[in-house]
Amino acid sequence: MSLEIASKRIKPLDPQLVNRIAAGEIIQRPFNALKELIENCLDAGSTSINIQIKEGGLKLIQISDNGCGINKEDLKIVCERFTTSKLKEFEDLKSINTFGFRGEALASISHVSRLTIITKTQDSPCAFKAMYSDGKLAKDGIKPCAAASRGTQIIVEDLFYNSSIRRNALKGGSDEFAKIYEVVSRYAIHNYHVGFYLKRIGESSMDLKTPGCSIRSVENENYLQDVIGILYGADMKKELERISVEYDDRLKFEMLAYMTNSRYTQLKQLTFVLFINERLVDCQPIKKSLQNLFQMYLPKSTNPFIYMNLKIDPKNLDVNIHPTKHEVRFLYQDEIISRIEKSFEEKLLDSSTSRSYYVKNLTLDTFIGESQKSQKKSDSQDSEGAKTPIYPYQLTRVDSKERKLDSFLHQTSLNDSIKVINRTKASSQDKCKSMLRGQDFERSFNFKSLSELRENVEKNSSKNLKQVMGDLNFVGCIERELALIQYQTGLYILNTRLLSEELFYQICLFNFGNFGYFNLSEPLDLFDLAIMALNDPRTEWTEEDGPKEKLAKRCAKFLYSKSALLDDYFSIKVTKRVDSEGENKYYLEALPMLIEDYEPDLVDLPLFVIRLATEVEWPNEKECFDSISKEIGYFYAIKNLKYEQDTHNFEENSSQNNDKMNESWMIEHVLYKAFVNMLLPSEENEQQTIFKLVDLSKLYRVFERC
Template identity: 40%
Template sequence: MDSAAAETPLRGSKRKAEEALPQAPKRIKALDQDVVNKIAAGEIIVAPVHALKELIENAVDAGSTSLEIVVKDGGLKLLQITDNGHGINRDDMAILCERFTTSKLKTFEDLTTIGTYGFRGEALASISHIAHLTITTKTADSSCAWRAHYADGKLTPAKPGQNADPKPIAGRGGTQITVEDLFYNVPSRKRAFRSPSEEYAKILDVVGRYAVHCTGVAFSCKKHADSATSISIPVNATTVDSIRHIYGSAVANELLQFAVSDQKWGFKASGWASNANYHVKKTTILLFINHRSVESSAVKKAIEQLYSAFLPKGGHPFVYLSLDIDPQRVDVNIHPTKREVNFLNEDEIIESICTAVHEQLTQVDTSRTFTTQSLLPSSTRPPGATNASSTAKSTQARAKTQTPARPYENNLVRTDPNVRKITSMLPSSTAGPTTSNPSAPNAGGPQYRHAPRERTDCNLITIKHLRATVRSAMHAGLTEIFASHTYVGLVDPLRRIVAIQSGVKLFLVDYGLISQEYFYQLGLANFGNFGAITFEAPLDIRALVRLGVDKARELEAEAETMPPEEWDAVPEQVTRQLIERRDMLREYFNLDVSERGELITLPLLLKGYTPSLAKLPRFLMRLGPCVEWDDEAACFESFLRELARFYTLEQLPPYPSAAPAQAQKDNANEVDMEGAAQTEGGEEMVGKRQDMERVLEHVLFPALKARLVASQDLLRGVIEVADLKGLYRVFERC
């Protein structure tokens, strides 16, 4: 044994008597104030998302109606929030970032009646100890804005040698807080963050929660130097609109509203919960207690147990719950980040809320949407075939609580599409075919069946960016027109024009342009979860592309854009490209291609509508040169654009004219349907137009009403042709 080992007693060996004597206790000393501040800052600002949450709450407390958030490197490099609130007085800026400075508390008893988000005055102080903090603010009565820099809770000069006092600058009303280099002096905390994208996702989650809850407040959040915003909620958005923008139309279209209150337990609750037709792999609960975003394992467990009786195994719901409790029953001061609260009668309140949600779920019938379709490759349809669905959603009649005031005559418009239509007053020979019963099955239509494929959540950055681009280009007024419209009728099938009514105005709509954008958005929303159009017998892709090439060569014969040998090579090139990417096409788009170059399935976008198979050769031909296969984002966008072009309704000529003898007999140039059906191609054309009218009125435009996000580019496809109030002004002069 060496000397070093001999000096160290082995475990279990006896010690000498003098070694067993107790040593003098160490003296207790007060920690350095800098250490105290950093410990407190570490408890409150655990991650960039916690700093942003504190800043959002301060901005809402200040009466802001607009919040703009800019993030760089997940908030570690830059975190900036700009609001239009009351601002901060110039005289208060000296102590603004000192600990326990607040305008919301005076005595400890004020905690029992606290009604604001922040109250302890620790947020800005904590941030200033672990980041470079800059605040620019302007009040309504100030002639200019003031900018100040802070470090360790004190004012600090912007550059060494300068004065630390706030500097007057030009600025708008409100406050802008800029946090740079978060955790620059706490390297161990900074190294703990795995990736900026993960932190940015947490920031988007918090911003989304407050955007849903804070109605009347506009929210926008984006990455630094990016032109597109990740979240953009207008100030007039409703709760459901905000949920649709942030969490998607899939959940927004399946929400049930609930409300419950009880004076005995001193609470009232309201919110929105998904019905039995929607489920995901992870429970999403937006819980606000006294307008404070919190977490509660008890609430989550109770809701999951409630939905277990309605959802399939592994399915979880979406719930937004706003719970107002008597402030004297709530303790908000139990967690440094205010993430948790305690309140009295927790079990009774949760039970009342679950009962209210359960009543809503049991009163509404829902059905599973079908995901696959069987379709014969031939143009002829078997007689007697009908559309099939498991069950139809039943709508619940809501009784009016108050008798509405009688509107003026110039505001009386038809808003119920089920009431008598003008076409029912016209003779059948002139009105053309109409579908009187919207629920009547389409003779010869496709049959739907279930598929075992499970729905997956798409987390691809490129798809999220494409969805954000669509939302950022939204035209609010045009979107509202489609969301509240009433379908009037088909005007011109050749120019693809229909008439719709919104409010007291009548519009002509280019449904070709509108439907192409809608099918593109539908492809983004259902990316990776498409249904399938299954052919009874696989189709030869080379033969189909060859048909498309022959048609394209006829159209471009005079232009001679390509030599003949290049045209002849197109079918083989396109087929080879599709075979090489068959795994990706099957996984993301449900477009199944065999190894021999046969087309097995096509993506199904909209139940109740089958695209014209006459456009299939051109669609397959364009997948070669018109899809950017080498770039992920460009590939997804261009493929979905081509798919939307394929799904866009085709142009059809008007009804064929009647025979001359029949026209003379009618003496009014009326169309005789029987005579038209006997002409060459007349019967097929009449059938196509009947099917198109059914699809437009009962499939496409109800779908547009539910989920279309109308962009600025769609303005050229909508023309206002009549305004009821304007017509009243004209006829009043007569």
């Protein structure tokens, strides 16, 4: 075996094999071939490019242009490798401004297909036709033929006919055509002055058609938006925002871009069209940076459309990275990307300040009538029950309407770390009564979305739980999240956390825009709060998300951009100050007072801040109001965050006992009172909310007395 290996000699590969290997690297799929041909058309100064496709380009790619044409003398070598009219020496790469420069495209295509070129120059009396195989002119040579106008037509037939493995590995014709459409549409956007026509052979209509210079002049930049509208729809065109960065003398770059604003949420995947020095390329650092930015402004599962035309000094740009010319590298990459990201963020912040809302008159069905019906039914049942004997275990020995003595003992604040120094109440709130009970607030809002959210709460409420809430007797707390209550002759466990989360969500909807303020004793830096949240394992931050400091700054700045909405509708006050170094700092100064004598546990405040920035569906009015209300409900809800009982410790200090007493008082006399008077418990959460522990009749069997 070793002798066999030793006997093998190094030999040069056959030139034809070398060329086919190189061709397979450049032309990987039909759209790669078409991309090279489109760039040749544009280099030739074409203003009209007509493309016809059969079987996704595998059977036929035919492209015609009205460019300068190819001289007859050049047809002999046009398909040989490393023949080009655009590059003479290596130094020319520093100032290259054409698409092709290696002279490999036509050669590579001829090695994996049957290639035909028909061309006519302006001064030629007729057109000439030539066929090529493996980079060489066919034996038939160059033949004259009739052609009415100047330009070139290239026909690529039976792509990968000599590579069955590559051909079989490709997807079906429809998938390949989809990639072709994508490539043509991107060149059509960037070269909006050129008319592009794309058609599948056998179809009656064009798949893509842009008018080019026949309608508008090259200087009319607005036509770029028109082309985007033709390709992606009028709805997208309406939501396009223009972004530009003027030429930077130090970084030697400038940028023009168009993006869909935060109101456009129809794209499920990012569409990123990037041209650097007129070349369609991919730049993952730019793409990733913008993806992370837009995640802060768009709802989940939605993405933007971005077109970017980046011009960089050719001396700072390396285009000779990959045979496909798909990747480039440039100097000052990090600084340029930072400038680009900043310009996009400024535009997003500007565009997010305006919204188009649709409103209708607010019509709320109250539950007063339903409650009256329920009461009549209960009275009817009582009168019928009077005719039958009542046993001791059927008696309810407590009355939910009776008040306990400790309800008159007002408790102190639970939050010592951040004291509430000023409680400003909305003028319409003596006591926080439910809007469902018919109270008129000073401000009313006729948002259609708000009306729908309220109606949805009413529609999905549980009649059984409402009945329990209306006549419960509080027994005591098992822990912060669970409590015992008596209803009629049954003893129940209620999930205080779920009920309080629903309560505060509903208060946000029904008391919308009419809250008081909890003014914090000291304004809290939103940047610091965001950093604390990102350090919390619950946020699931990873290095791929980007540096924490950068995310925290973006979070603080973003929330300030929404400060008018948050303050006006939800009494969340965010302010801006300039520090001694001239930098903007953003602070949280106040939280909403949803019900009197209840303060949220501020342990979860950092998480609340970061979730406001990342989890709220800001672009859509209805989803925005809904998700903000849900986040407030989650933050204000009672949770097992502290005072967990340690079974190993039998002694507790007096301050902790006082905290527990204050908390128990608040749960019984504030939260559960609000549950009785205000809450419409959800039918969806009924099974998780209430659990029947025991009935009086069962206890009577055991103890034979009540």
